[in-house]
Amino acid sequence: MSATPVKILGLSGSYGLTSKNGLLLSVALDECKALGAEVHVWDLVEKPLPLVGAEGSWDDSNVKEFQALAIECDGYILTSPEYHGTMSGVMKNTLDWVYKDHVGGKAFGLMSTLGGITNSNTLNHMRIAIRWIHGWCVPEQVAVGKVKEAFDDDNNLIDADVAQRVAELAQSVVKASIMLRDNKE
Numbered sequence: 555m556s557a558t559p560v561k562i563l564g565l566s567g568s569y570g571l572t573s574k575n576g577l578l579l580s581v582a583l584d585e586c587k588a589l590g591a592e593v594h595v596w597d598l599v600e601k602p603l604p605l606v607g608a609e610g611s612w613d614d615s616n617v618k619e620f621q622a623l624a625i626e627c628d629g630y631i632l633t634s635p636e637y638h639g640t641m642s643g644v645m646k647n648t649l650d651w652v653y654k655d656h657v658g659g660k661a662f663g664l665m666s667t668l669g670g671i672t673n674s675n676t677l678n679h680m681r682i683a684i685r686w687i688h689g690w691c692v693p694e695q696v697a698v699g700k701v702k703e704a705f706d707d708d709n710n711l712i713d714a715d716v717a718q719r720v721a722e723l724a725q726s727v728v729k730a731s732i733m734l735r736d737n738k739e
């Protein structure tokens with residue numbers, strides 16, 4: 555870890571930090587913290603982001619705060635439920651509030667959850683959106699299928715292989731965030 559901790563922002567495409575995506579995000583962010591990163595989570599229950607373009611949305615104080623935090627952070631971990639074969643509208647709207655000026659040239663890690671069997675659609679669609687805002691996605695990614703069965707009563711991931719993949723994703727995001735931050739022109 556470099557002398558100044560990197561700041562990692564966690565974003566969930568579900569409302570609530572106890573949703574499956576909220577839980578998955580906290581597993582990843584705990585790993586980032588263990589690696590010495592400073593972690594932040596944007597909680598949409600506490601601070602909702604309006605739909606892009608809704609009346610008053612361009613001047614919304616939560617949006618301004620969210621964009622300022624995005625600028626301050628060096629890397630991002632995203633997790634979205636799969637809805638109708640793609641990321642949730644909540645995740646897409648969250649991403650629509652940040653541009654190259656906020657997140658360009660910084661590292662992203664992607665995760666998704668599914669009620670059904672595992673596939674990579676949501677991950678691939680998020681990867682395309684991140685390309686549009688000039689983010690750098692790490693190659694590691696995690697999709698958790700049959701997510702209702704993925705956590706035990708204490709909110710621990712049951713499958714050790716999934717937990718290992720989440721840890722590797724977090725490690726990669728922290729490493730890439732340091733490299734990109736410390737090698738800016």
Ligand SMILES: Cc1cc2nc3c(=O)[nH]c(=O)nc-3n(C[C@H](O)[C@H](O)[C@H](O)COP(=O)(O)O)c2cc1C
Pocket residue numbers: 568573574575576634635636637638639640667668669670671701
């Ligand atoms: C509108 C809607 C669409 C959904 N579409 C899919 C889908 O296409 N594939 C799938 O496997 N699960 C689908 N699901 C199940 C969600 O992916 C699942 O409930 C979610 O990953 C759970 O995470 P959460 O607790 O963070 O909401 C859908 C759920 C909703 C509400």
